[in-house]
Amino acid sequence: MDMDDLADRGLVLLGCGKMGSAMLEGWLAGGLPARSVWVMDPYPSQWLRERAVEGLNLNESLPDAPAIVLLAVKPQMMDDALPQVVGFADGRTLFLSVAAGKTLGYYAERLGDAAPVVRAMPNTPAAVGRGITALIGNDRVDEAGLALAERLLSAVGQTVRLEAEAQMGAVTAISGCGPAYVFHLIETMAAAGVAQGLPADMAMRLAKATVGGAGQLAELAAEDPAQLRVNVTSPGGVTAAALTVLMDPDKGFPALLSRAVDAAMTRDKELGS
Template identity: 70%
Template sequence: MDMNDVKTRGLVLLGCGKMGSAMLAGWLRGGLPPEAVWVIDPKPSDWLQAQGVNLNAGLPPSPAILLVAVKPQMMDDALGAAEIDARTLVVSVAAGTLLARFEATFGADTPVVRAMPNTPAAVGRGITALIGNAAANDDHLALAEALLSAVGQTVRLESESQMDAVTAVSGSGPAYVFHLIETLAAAGEAEGLSPELAMQLARATVGGAGQLAEDADETPGQLRINVTSPNGTTQAALEVLMDAESGFPALLRRAVHAAAERSRELGRG
């Protein structure tokens, strides 16, 4: 199975919210014909209606791909609308929904890939972790990677149990960074900056530092050292932020653990 097979047999997208729309936009930019895509979404956006895809129409009986992008509470209704067989690859980006859930619906011989993308997918800068069930071979995983690379990087996991940690680090992680921007701007206001200037400085600083961390050969630790002059302003701040009990290390460890535990709870239903 490859992208030519997808063009011939079709791709069904269940749910086209922000993540589904980001993926669909990436596929269409990459050359997937709109007529090869079927989308089921109860409240299609104006953007979606203008894409020329098969929208809320009768589905092909055995599509190459069934991509599930609905919220977990809508899963039963969404899956009930799909007609697939063992030739269809099921790809799920639904948080907290285990591989076993899809095997119970479609059978253990159906190849299933579970994926966890994150919101920077909206600007093509996401990262998606993938894990397949026993029926998913390397070709299936490669096809899922090809689809999800339309919105950023992909990585393969060794076991499904790692998905909870991935959810806590990269899935929920953008929210931590957004909150950092909020609080950095608020701290700037407290030191006398206008709200507008503080926010502009915070946004550009976090965005630029993230790009530098991704592009540079040095590790983030070395980049931190590079901008920390002995007894300077950065060192004064880092002594607060790197405090073993009240700084970032302990705080983020607790935050990521809380998110991972919640992911495990959702997976248990």
């Protein structure tokens, strides 16, 4: 099974909200024909209705044996939504789940033993081709199936294969949810700038460009992030004063982020049950 097979046999999206749309936007931009895509979503967005005008199959009858069914409804909705695609669980169709918490065991119970299932955790920067997705397959997924999932996901960013499904909770808490942490950092940096007297639009521009630029530097530089931090921190200077607050082991970022990640992982487990 390869990308041509995907275009011929079809890609079905069960649920196409924020995450499904972020990935679909990248796939269509990368050349997947709209006519090869079937979307099942009870309340499609304006963006999806516009893609339907271009040939995307929106809430129409599904192909006989699609190459991939992407499961992108909320975990809480999965029990209700899954029966719509259970008929594809005969081994010919690869299921690709992006739902937080829902384990390969959960899908085996509902789809049976024949269905190849890849569990993946993407993130929303996929919409601009800058996502990162971790993935792992069940024992019905062969190398070709995993490679196809990887090719599809790498069209919207980087991919990483997990060694064990148990790693997925931590991945979710770091890179799945992580963009929200960073967006909140941008919001709070801008708000702090406004509190110090900057105009709101200027403070937001400074915050966005700083986070975007620092992220890109962290990815491209030969030095690691700790050294890049040191490079900003003139001894006895202004950054050092701020970092004394932010790096406080009890009240700073380390303790705060560790608590946030613990909370995310607890919720991930709850959603899986």
